[in-house]
Structures are given as structure tokens and as C-alpha cells.
Amino acid sequence: MPIKQLSLFVENQPGSLSKVCQVLKENRINISTLSLADTREYGILRLLIQEHERARDVLEKAGYVVKVTDVLALTVPDHPGGLADTLAILDKHALSVEYMYAFTYGRSNKAIIVFRFENPEKAIAMLKDEPIELVRAEELF
Incomplete structure (x- = not known):
């Protein structure tokens, strides 16, 4: 009954979060909920997405390192x-x-x-x- 969550690092600079969301938009993948925790240099973006496997694949193809938890x-x-x-x-x-x-x-x-x-x-x-x-x-x- 666990739910698969995607986690990825995003740089803590303008436009970084937007780029992740744009990749998902272009692939017609909806985000159900998210959490973003930041430090001075980067943030950890956690996503719950129904199509988590496909989302992981498109994000990795776009150059992100994605961890499934x-x-x-x-x-x-x-x-x-x-x-x-x-x-x-x-x-x-x-x-x-x-x-x-x-x-x-x-x-x-x-x-x-x-x-x-x-x-x-x-x-x-x-x-x-x-x-x-x-x-x-x-x-x-």
C-alpha cells in the first residue's frame, strides 16, 4: 500500500522549478501534490504523480537524477x-x-x-x- 514518490534535486535559482514542471507539461503528466525543501544551493522536489514510472523516465531523459521512494x-x-x-x-x-x-x-x-x-x-x-x-x-x- 505504499505510494511511489519521485524526488529530485533542483538548483536553487530562478527558473529551475519551472523547467521541471515544463518537462512534465510537455509530456502531459499531472502532478497530484508536491513538496519543495530548499537549502542555499539546491532544493529537493518531492512529487506524487499517478504515472510515476513515465514521469521518472521523462525527467531522467531531461537530465534529472530521480529517486523513487x-x-x-x-x-x-x-x-x-x-x-x-x-x-x-x-x-x-x-x-x-x-x-x-x-x-x-x-x-x-x-x-x-x-x-x-x-x-x-x-x-x-x-x-x-x-x-x-x-x-x-x-x-x-
């Missing part, structure tokens, strides 16, 4: 303390969050947060009996 999308109650309660469950299972980012998706009273865990399959097994809904790729795209 498994992430989990979890629903989190959209009210004060919803994220704190979810993180408490993760803490109970000693699941360390490497990074996370959120996006809207139209689920009533719930947000979707993408989590990167060291071992996504282990996280799935540990969370199966918890009141946390894992979102499948088919539901996102």
Missing part, C-alpha cells in the same frame, strides 16, 4: 489536536517520521498527510489495528 498517505482528523493524536499513535509504535507534508483532497473533516518512514511496510503492519486510515494510491489519483 515509498511513502504512506494517512488521513488525519482536521480539528485542533488531530495531528498531535496521530503522532502519539506513531510514537507509541516507535515510528520515526523522516519527513511529512500535507495536502487537501476533499475528504470531509480529514486532511491527508504524506509520511516517509524508514520502513513503510513495517509501519503499515504496526498501524493496521489503529484508528488511522491509510490512503491507497488509487484513491489519490
Whole structure:
């Protein structure tokens, strides 16, 4: 049930992000959600794309180094303390969050947060009996 995420480095200068998006546009590939974390010299662009294999191929052909990573999308109650309660469950299972980012998706009273865990399959097994809904790729795209 992990979702494939594409990660690539982009230079931290005007036009770099636009070039990545232009490559995807020219190949009619839609971005479902993204996260961009930057440093002084470069940024790490993380993308969730339905056609992740094709996106990886066209981005690599355009000269980008692309890494495919498994992430989990979890629903989190959209009210004060919803994220704190979810993180408490993760803490109970000693699941360390490497990074996370959120996006809207139209689920009533719930947000979707993408989590990167060291071992996504282990996280799935540990969370199966918890009141946390894992979102499948088919539901996102």
C-alpha cells in the first residue's frame, strides 16, 4: 500500500522549478501534490504523480537524477489536536517520521498527510489495528 514518490534535486535559482514542471507539461503528466525543501544551493522536489514510472523516465531523459521512494498517505482528523493524536499513535509504535507534508483532497473533516518512514511496510503492519486510515494510491489519483 505504499505510494511511489519521485524526488529530485533542483538548483536553487530562478527558473529551475519551472523547467521541471515544463518537462512534465510537455509530456502531459499531472502532478497530484508536491513538496519543495530548499537549502542555499539546491532544493529537493518531492512529487506524487499517478504515472510515476513515465514521469521518472521523462525527467531522467531531461537530465534529472530521480529517486523513487515509498511513502504512506494517512488521513488525519482536521480539528485542533488531530495531528498531535496521530503522532502519539506513531510514537507509541516507535515510528520515526523522516519527513511529512500535507495536502487537501476533499475528504470531509480529514486532511491527508504524506509520511516517509524508514520502513513503510513495517509501519503499515504496526498501524493496521489503529484508528488511522491509510490512503491507497488509487484513491489519490
